[in-house]
Every structure is written in structure tokens, then in C-alpha cells.
Amino acid sequence: MQGIVYRSTGSWYTVKTAAGGQYQARIKGVFKIDEDITSTNPIAVGDVVEIMPETGENGIAVITDIAPRKNYIVRTSPHRRTQKHIVAANLDQAMLICTIKEPRTSRGFIDRFLVTAAAYHIPAILVFNKKDILKAKDLDKFLELEAVYTAIGYPVLLVSAVKEEGMEEIRALLHNKVTLMSGHSGVGKSSLINQLLPGLELRTKEVSGWSGKGLHTTTFAEMFDLPVETGGQLIDTPGVREFGIVDIPKTELSHYFLEMQPYITQCQFNNCLHINEPGCAVKAAVEEGEIDAERYISYATILETIEEEKY
The missing domain is CATH 2.40.50.140 (Nucleic acid-binding proteins)
Known part of the structure; x- marks a missing residue:
């Protein structure tokens, strides 16, 4: 059976x-x-x-x-740093829930998630929640991030689970697909799922006041069938504080920064790491503004981590 x-x-x-x-x-x-x-x-x-x-x-x-897996997505094990943990398998897409503040989702965390999704050939979507608490300067920050990631090709949404704003756009993206939903604790993932699955009533908690970090409300991964009119399944995952990169050699990392792909073959050296090598087309693209400088910093930071952990 x-x-x-x-x-x-x-x-x-x-x-x-x-x-x-x-x-x-x-x-x-x-x-x-x-x-x-x-x-x-x-x-x-x-x-x-x-x-x-x-x-x-x-x-x-x-x-x-x-059965053989179509795909799967992994992260470093929360209990054993030297091992990996399969988050979920047989996915159509992955949706990362982010916030501009309370708590702030860092660019590094977003980029690590996107690299992992790209490495496992899983399309990714960025959803920024808590639109209702954003002030003018926060909206400017969102618009800046939206411009960066939409230029690369990632769908980006700004929503409010509390005010039920942007939910139809999310439902349209989830339609008849198996979607992994991830994010830091406290970004409102459970509140969003409660909007998508009326009657489920997942536990939600406020962000911890003293640390600014979210409190864990999900302790294990679980799949839910979405309502018939939406179709598909949603996989809720425990809130993660960091997303450890596994099984990606440093020579391959740039392949998973999608905007770098057109430039990789133009580098002088085939094994170019895009750091100190002469004739690097990726660095030239950063200097000319064709690749976002913050994304390049994320790349260099992740590359250092891979070297330290020797994956």
C-alpha cells in the first residue's frame, strides 16, 4: 500500500x-x-x-x-553540525517568509536559502510579512530588496497575515503545487498558514521582546492539504535561526547565485572563485553594477563558510 x-x-x-x-x-x-x-x-x-x-x-x-525522490532540500542538522537533515522531499517550490523588522530577516539568511533551493532545482518565492507594521523607511528597505530579487527572477510579495492583505496572491502561487514554507521563528509563518487553512489554528507567539527573535511554535515538519479551491499541499517547517549550506563545493557556489551564471563562462580561469583571480567577469559585473554588491558580499561570506567547514 x-x-x-x-x-x-x-x-x-x-x-x-x-x-x-x-x-x-x-x-x-x-x-x-x-x-x-x-x-x-x-x-x-x-x-x-x-x-x-x-x-x-x-x-x-x-x-x-x-520511492525515488523527485528532489529534496537539506540543511545542516540542528543537532549535529557535521551531518545534514532532509527538510522535505518531492517539492514543486519553496516559499521563504521574511520580515523587514520584528524580527529582521538578514540578507545572508535569504541568500543561503535561495542558494540551497537553487542547488536542489527547487523554484523559490520570497514573501515579506508584517506589512502592517512598516513605516516609510521600512517600506523603502522592502522596495530596495524587491528590486534586487525580482531582477534576478524571484517572485517577491509584501503581505500582512494580520490584515489579510496579499493572501489571494499567495493562494495563486500555491495553486495545485507542493510548497515548502520556511523562515525564521517569529516572522508570522503560523499566522499565514492559519489564513490559508481556516480551522487549523496553529499556535502563534509574539516575538520575544528582550531578544527581538521569534519564539518557536512548530517543532516538526508537517504537510497540510490546502482547500479544494486552492489545491496542492503546504509543508510547514520549524522556524530556523540559520540555514547551513551542505554538499555544495566552493567551485560550484556561484552557479547557485542565478545572476552570476551568465558571467561564469567569461572568467579567465575555469575554476575561478571570483575573489582574487585576474580576469574575473563576475567581479567586473559587480563593479559595473550588473550584479548587486550586497549579493556578492553574501557570496563571499558563504564561500568562506564552505572553506571553514570543508563541505
């Missing part, structure tokens, strides 16, 4: 079948999935699995196999 993993809590998985059945399933014994994938979680939300209901146990099943 085949089903899709909707929820993962570590040792137990909620699996839904095409017929609408729901099982609490576990892995029996050693479960080897893929020689090339070593992660802290062998099965992720979004995985298509084979299950065998247990005799005499109503709603309990054993996972016996996993």
Missing part, C-alpha cells in the same frame, strides 16, 4: 494513502535508502512510501520501502 508522509516526529510518521486512509507508521529494523544520502532522518515529509498495516493494530503500519 502506497502513501505520502505528512508528518515526521523522529521515530513515527503519519502516512496518508490515496484512498484517504491515515496510518501512524514506523520503520522496522535497519532501513537503508540511498548510498549517496546520509542524513539524520532517513525519511522526510513529502516522501512516497510503501506501508504494511500491522495485523490487529488499527491505524498502525510499518514502512517497508521508499
